[in-house]
Amino acid sequence: MAEITAKVLVVGGGPGGYVAAIRAGQLGLDTVLVEQGGAEGGLGGTCLNVGCIPSKAVIHAADAYHRAVEQTAVTPFGLRVEHPAIDFARTVEWKDGIVGRLTSGVGALLKRHKVKIVQGHAELVDGKTCKVETDTGPQTIRAEHVILATGSVTAPLPPLPFGGKVISSTEALSLQTIPKRLVVVGAGYIGLELGTAFAKLDAKVTIVEAEDRILPAYDTELVRPVARRLQALGVDILLRARASGLAEDGGSVLIEDGSGSKRSLPADRILVATGRRARLEGFGLERLDLTMNGRFVAVDERCATSMRNVWAVGDITGEPMLAHRAMAQGAVVAEVIAGHRRVFDSAVIPAVCFTDPEIVTVGLSPEAARQAGREVRVASFPFQANGRALTLGAEDGFVRVTARADNHLVLGIAAVGAGVSELAGSFALALEMGARLEDIGGTIHAHPTLGEAFHEASLRALGEALHI
Structure with missing residues (x-):
């Protein structure tokens, strides 16, 4: 049996794992990364292979097709086109090409920084040893530090096990044809992002949600424009x-409402999008003496577990399950191992929902700030009064700023509107740097841009709004 020794062993090649490995390599640490691959990804993990990146590619293609369909009628600015068609198999091929380029790039970066990549199934023996079944035989890896970055997996719904017509987001992103009737179970961000995309691709979409509203993780004010758009797209x-299961003929999904009445919905595909769970099984985690936080591995502000020199990053450590959170944690751990004084600060993690329109949140909502005992100033600026939004034909939405009433320190920023995902960095930077309303109001924003709504919302909170 071949044996490898290293300073750092990273188990999992997703965003948290590969960033930890790259940063460790940059810092001169002898590093080995083990990645199994499989249905939910290889290097780059779920996000790059079957999640964030491919879903945004499909969303973009769906947007382009739907816009072209809308332009078969004369647009307000005079454009008219013939009815378009889309070859969805080619769309998937294009999406796969993007994924391939990015995964190859991750591999090249790891090699550039002298990270040894071991492909195969990892099985932890203890807090310093891992056995890997590779194509060329078993290998043992011993390391001073172990970083757990095993990610998460799609959470199944017991009444609707995956298989046949019942698919997860992974299969939805690789369909060769567009289903005529798609039932989406779950109205969180995954279900709504993909449900909206397929509705734009002319599928008849029905969304089934156990809660009393869509996107229950976001406040009602932000969700309202998304609900309007879904209605306009004909989404039920x-x-x-x-969802309580499949009908006997397999052609419908059985639905039970709050009163106990049942109905069946015909469906060509049933997309179960009820969330994800940490990947805790299948790699020997039970052999480690780790403190757990429910169904997650408990970590401190340095992402250290309860075992010395065992670290954990990403989805395995809990919510929010976001790639950029995992990346930030991975970089922190590598620097801590290298002797730097670093902690992971979770106060400023932007969240983006790529629905139509998009939603961005950073920091506290007005309600959360008040529940924390803060007296706040809250102000919004609508895109209806933003010149760039009007020229884009995308005026539904707004930017909202929440700040302390006493010293005007910004506590939270949110936006809903077309393209607002690109404002996430500005919002996060403002909170990270401890901006006050006066800082944002005193910053000259380029005209005409969507970012001016951020400027105007801050001025409005100060009672100094110029354009409303």
Whole structure:
């Protein structure tokens, strides 16, 4: 049996794992990364292979097709086109090409920084040793430090096990044809992002949600424009409803509402999008004496576990399950191992929902700030009064700023509107740097841009709004 020794062993090649490995390599640490690959990814993990990147590619293609369909009628600015068609198999091929380029790039970066990549199934023996089944035989890896970055997996729904017509987001992103009737179970961000995309691709979409509203993780004010758009796209939404299984003929999904009444919905595909769970099984985690935080590995502000020199990053450590959170944690751990004084600060993690329109949140909502005992100033600026939004034909939405009433320190920023995902960095930077309303109001924003709504919302909170 071949044996490898290293300073750092990273188990998992997703965003948290590969960034930890790259940063460790940059810092001169002898590093080995083990990645199994499989249905939910290889290097780059779920996000790059079957999640964030491919879903945004499909969303973009769906947007382009739907815009072209809308332009078969004369647009307000005079454009008219013939009815378009889309070859969805070619769309998937294009998406796969993007994924391939990015995964190859991750591999090249790891090699550039002298990280040894071991492909195969990892099985932890203890807190310093891992056995890997590779194509060329078993290998043992011993390391001073072990970083757990095993990510998460799609959470199954017991009444609707995956298989046949019942698919997860992974299969939804690789369909060769567009289903005529798609039932989406779950109205969180994954279900709504993909449900919206397929609705734009002319599928008849029905969304089934057990809660009393869509996107329950976001406040109602932000969700309202998304709900309007779903209605305009002809998406049916069933709230306070649960999927209880397939009909006997397999052609319909059985739905039960809050009153106990049942109905069946014909479906060509049933997308189960009820969330993800940490990947805790299958790699020997039970052999480690780790403190758990429910269904997650407990870590401190340095991402250290309860075992010395065992670290954990990404989805395995809990919510929010976001790639950029995992990346930040991975970089912190590598620097701590290298002797730097670093902690992971979770106060400023932007969240983006790529629905139509998009939603961005950073920091506290007004309600959360008040629940924390803060007296706040809250102000919004609508895109209806933003010149750039009007020229884009995308005026539904707004930017909202929440700040302390006493010293005007910004506590939270949110936006809903077309393209607002690109404002996430500005919002996060403002909170990270401890900006006050006066800082944002005193910053000259380029005209005409969507970012001016951020400027105007801050001025409005100060009672100094110029354009409303």
